[in-house]
Amino acid sequence: xxxxxxxxxxxxxxxxxxxxxxxxxxxxxxxxxxxxxxxxxxxxxxxxxxxxxxxxxxxxxxxxxxxxxxxxxxxxxxxxxxxxxxxxxxxxxxxxxxxxxxxxxxxxxxxxxxxxxxxxxxxxxxxxxxxxxxxxxxxxxxxxxxxxxxxxxxxxxxxxxxxxxxxxxxxxxxxxxxxxxxxxxxxxxxxxxxxxxxxxxxxxxxxxxxxxxxxxxxxxxxxxxxxxxxxxxxxxxxxxxxxxxxxxxxxxxxxxxxxxxxxxxxxxxxxxxxxxxxxxxxxxxxxxxxxxxxxxxx
Amino acid sequence: xxxxxxxxxxxxxxxxxxxxxxxxxxxxxxxxxxxxxxxxxxxxxxxxxxxxxxxxxxxxxxxxxxxxxxxxxxxxxxxxxxxxxxxxxxxxxxxxxxxxxxxxxxxxxxxxxxxxxxxxxxxxxxxxxxxxxxxxxxxxxxxxxxxxxxxxxxxxxxxxxxxxxxxxxxxxxxxxxxxxxxxxxxxxxxxxxxxxxxxxxxxxxxxxxxxxxxxxxxxxxxxxxxxxxxxxxxxxxxxxxxxxxxxxxxxxxxxxxxxxxxxxxxxxxxxxxxxxxxxx
Numbered sequence: 001x002x003x004x005x006x007x008x009x010x011x012x013x014x015x016x017x018x019x020x021x022x023x024x025x026x027x028x029x030x031x032x033x034x035x036x037x038x039x040x041x042x043x044x045x046x047x048x049x050x051x052x053x054x055x056x057x058x059x060x061x062x063x064x065x066x067x068x069x070x071x072x073x074x075x076x077x078x079x080x081x082x083x084x085x086x087x088x089x090x091x092x093x094x095x096x097x098x099x100x101x102x103x104x105x106x107x108x109x110x111x112x113x114x115x116x117x118x119x120x121x122x123x124x125x126x127x128x129x130x131x132x133x134x135x136x137x138x139x140x141x142x143x144x145x146x147x148x149x150x151x152x153x154x155x156x157x158x159x160x161x162x163x164x165x166x167x168x169x170x171x172x173x174x175x176x177x178x179x180x181x182x183x184x185x186x187x188x189x190x191x192x193x194x195x196x197x198x199x200x201x202x203x204x205x206x207x208x209x210x211x212x213x214x215x216x217x218x219x220x221x222x223x224x225x226x227x228x229x230x231x232x233x234x235x236x237x238x239x240x241x242x243x244x245x246x247x248x249x250x251x252x253x254x255x256x257x258x259x260x261x262x263x264x265x266x267x268x269x270x271x272x273x274x275x276x277x278x279x280x281x282x283x284x285x286x287x288x289x290x291x292x293x294x295x296x297x298x
Numbered sequence: 299x300x301x302x303x304x305x306x307x308x309x310x311x312x313x314x315x316x317x318x319x320x321x322x323x324x325x326x327x328x329x330x331x332x333x334x335x336x337x338x339x340x341x342x343x344x345x346x347x348x349x350x351x352x353x354x355x356x357x358x359x360x361x362x363x364x365x366x367x368x369x370x371x372x373x374x375x376x377x378x379x380x381x382x383x384x385x386x387x388x389x390x391x392x393x394x395x396x397x398x399x400x401x402x403x404x405x406x407x408x409x410x411x412x413x414x415x416x417x418x419x420x421x422x423x424x425x426x427x428x429x430x431x432x433x434x435x436x437x438x439x440x441x442x443x444x445x446x447x448x449x450x451x452x453x454x455x456x457x458x459x460x461x462x463x464x465x466x467x468x469x470x471x472x473x474x475x476x477x478x479x480x481x482x483x484x485x486x487x488x489x490x491x492x493x494x495x496x497x498x499x500x501x502x503x504x505x506x507x508x509x510x511x512x513x514x515x516x517x518x519x520x521x522x523x524x525x526x527x528x529x530x531x532x533x534x535x536x537x538x539x540x541x542x543x544x545x546x547x548x549x550x551x552x553x554x555x556x557x558x559x560x561x562x563x564x565x566x567x568x569x570x571x572x573x574x575x576x577x578x
Contacts, residue, residue, distance in 0.1 A: 091565035093505065094496040144564035151561070173449075173471045175480065178496050179507055182471040183563035185450060186457050189429040190557050197434065213471075215422030216410075216450040221430055235422035235450075236412030244413055254417060264420045 038062050040230055040251075054271050056229075063228035063271055065208050067110075068117040068134035071167055075275055076121035076130060083119040084153055090114055090145045094178040102138075102176075112137045114145040115170075118153035120162070124279045126286075129157035131166040135209070142213055143174035147184025150218065154191035154202075163201040163282060168219040172212020185217035192221045201285040203278060206233050206256065206265065220264070224281060226274070227256035227265045234259075304498050305489040307466040308474065311445040315520035317527075318377075319346065319361035319404045319444060320370075325527035326534065327352055327359060333390060335382075339419060342383030343373040344407070345455075347390040352402070352534060355542075358394035360387045360455060361404035364445070377446075378411035381424035384454050388428050395437045400538055403441040403455040408473050410451030425454040432457035433560075434553055438541035442512065442530065443467040443499075459556050460537055462510040463499035464526070466518055469507065470497040506563055510537070 036050035037043070041060035050057065054074070055064040066074075072081050092099045107113060115137040121130045131153050133140040140146070150166070157164045173181040195202055204222030208231035215235050219225075227233060234254030242249055252258050259265040269277050302310075310316070323330050327350035335341040347360040362379065365371030387403075394401045410421050432439060432455075441458040447469030456469075463469060470477070474492035479485040502508035513529045515522035545552050 085568065088566050088568045091567055093565040094494075096494075144566045148564050148566055175471060175477065177565075178471050179469060179502060179505060180563055180565065182449065182453055183507060183560055185426075185453060186429055186433070186560040187563065189426060190433040190457075190560055193430045193433045194557070196430075213450055216425040216454075217429060218426070220420075220423040220426040234417055235410070235425075236417065240412045241414060241417070249414065253414070262418050262420065264423050 036064075038064075056271055060230065061270070062230040063208060065135050065169065067136055068112070068132040068167075071132045071207075072117065072121070072130070074271070075132075075165075075167075075278070076123055076128075077125065080122035081119050081130070082121070083117060084156065085118065085149050086113070088113065088145050088149060090143055090177075092176075093144060093180040094176075096176040096178070099176045106137055110134070110136050114143070114149070115140040116146045116149050118149045120156075123165075123275065123282060126279070126282045127160075127162050128282070129153050129160075129162050129164045131164065131168075133167060133169040133207075133214075135169045135171075138174065139171035139209075140169045140214075141171050141174035141181070142184045142188075142217075143177040143181050144184065146174070147181070147187050151184075151187045151191045154188070154195050154218075158191070158195045158198050158200065161198070161200060163203065163285065164195060165203050165205065165278060166218065166222070167205045167207055168210045168214055169207045170210060170212065170214035170219075172214060182213065185213050188218040189221060192218050196221075196223075201282070203281060205274070205278075206231060206259075208232055211235065211237070211254075224267075225265050226277070227259060227268050228271060228274070229256055229268050231256045233265070302466070303493055304468065304495070304501075305474075305492045307468060307498055308489065308492050310466040310518040310520075311468065313518060313520045316445060317519050317523040318364045318366055319406060320363055320366070321523050322404065322444070322527050322530060323350070323359060323361065325524060326531050327357070330359065333393075334386075336385035336389055338385055339382045342375075342380050342386060344375045344377055344379040344411070345383035345387055346374075347387060349399075352538070353531075355538065356397070356399045357538075358390050358399055358401045359404070360390055360401060362407040362452075362455065364406050375411055377407045378409060379407065379451060379454075380411050380413075380416050381419040381421050384410075384424040384428050387455060388431055391432060391435055391439070395435050398437055400438040400440065400542065401435070402534060403439065403458065404444055405441055405447050405452045405455050405469075406444040407448050407451045408446055409448035410454070425450045428454040429457050433557060436549055436553065438538065438545050438552070439556075440534065440537055440541070442533075443469050443508075446473070448473050457556075457560070459541055459552065459559070460509045461507065462512050462533055462537070463502065463508050464512050464519060464530075465499060465514045467499060468492070468497040469499075469502055470495055 038057040040062040043059040203224045206227040330350040332348040363374045364377035439458040441456040443463040474488040478487040478491040499511045515525040519526040
């Protein structure tokens with residue numbers, strides 16, 4: 001029975017990691033990086049046009065994945081990002097065979113230490129704590145480093161009374177860390193609980209793909225939840241569900257639009273408007289944050 | 299306590315006669331009144347909850363229920379909750395907080411249900427909300443893993459002051475079957491997966507996830523459910539008393555303690571200078 005294939009978003013991640021090399025080859029079959037083929041609408045456009053459009057499909061408006069650095073560049077004030085815990089590296093809590101080697105390889109390939117960047121930054125001069133996940137690193141699965149960095153960032157925001165903006169993307173829990181990765185869901189959500197009780201603003205921005213244990217923890221706990229158009233958002237893997245119900249799911253299942261329709265996302269915002277929208281929301285929450293002492297209850 | 303491999307324990311918890319929460323509740327509690335529904339959508343048979351008396355103390359019991367036969371399984375969806383199950387659990391936990399009774403969660407699931415309706419009703423959000431709200435619940439929470447603690451579907455009822463596991467229970471980030479199908483694209487190798495995943499109660503004590511191991515009847519709970527229920531009772535008695543006292547003395551301290559119980563789980567390396575931050 002397929003019922004037990006829970007969290008198998010992770011499986012898709014594994015498959016996509018395994019196929020990453022093949023993928024690269026396939027891409028070179030199409031004249032070397034000249035073209036972008038949209039995974040949503042399957043239309044092919046010139047890479048140049050796709051890049052000029054901020055990695056958004058010019059045909060269907062699918063908002064493709066950005067690296068964490070690219071995201072920071074288009075989101076925060078120039079030069080304002082001060083990274084937290086930049087040197088933190090993962091260990092191997094359940095002695096999973098090959099985990100260390102895999103990490104080393106990915107560090108060299110992506111220039112990242114793990115799947116998240118956290119730090120202090122400014123948006124239009126306003127101080128924030130920012131969390132950006134990067135799907136290029138093990139599909140931004142959440143292990144100890146991701147969980148610890150996010151938890152510390154939120155704790156820092158609580159201590160300094162700053163809003164948190166989290167750009168989420170993840171295949172879910174990091175299987176190679178076993179149960180320890182599951183506990184990161186509790187850690188991060190606990191930090192959100194404290195930030196919340198302190199009356200501070202937390203905006204979660206769901207980007208492609210936000211799934212599994214990240215959807216089932218801090219990503220879904222924002223005061224305000226924003227999603228980029230056409231991105232994948234869900235809990236269980238599509239293939240598991242298809243296996244369970246034995247029929248094909250509609251294309252828009254688990255999209256940002258599906259989540260909006262079902263009431264789990266506040267708004268869908270185009271990438272080019274995102275910084276402006278966040279800035280406005282920050283301004284609207286400024287007085288509330290200053291007056292929070294007066295309010296009891298929610 | 300017996301020395302068995304993880305997959306031998308898997309066989310024990312998959313035994314047909316393995317007692318479920320529905321067997322244990324009447325053996326452990328008096329006057330169990332089941333409460334239905336999440337007040338938002340419906341009532342989920344995979345999670346049973348209500349008010350009961352434990353040796354004279356009112357408690358709230360929230361349990362994931364696996365079926366013992368086809369009929370029960372139809373009602374409880376093979377122990378895989380939908381969002382309304384988690385929301386019912388949260389409603390009952392809030393009620394427990396209001397009336398200052400402890401919450402006892404009995405965890406037993408392969409995981410939260412994966413289906414279209416579950417996604418539509420926000421399975422991820424429901425689990426996330428429970429994790430967050432249980433973290434600051436102002437009453438003692440004890441979670442006991444009876445058999446299988448599968449993934450987020452188990453964690454949604456396992457944010458607690460003390461986590462206990464039955465001797466043969468397992469608790470994992472994904473079911474061994476799921477793990478095998480990811481690693482080797484072959485779900486039938488779940489036994490092998492089970493052995494490398496570090497999922498037994500002993501493993502989890504070592505990883506600082508599990509606080510207590512509860513003995514089962516010789517050879518497994520199915521050999522003597524009543525005896526196993528008594529072991530569970532003894533544990534609850536002991537644990538409730540100490541937690542109740544501590545909560546009465548210092549609520550904030552206990553909430554902090556719960557936070558820190560989860561806060562410390564994780565292994566990573568960092569250069570010495572940033573260690574300062576870890577102490578915050």
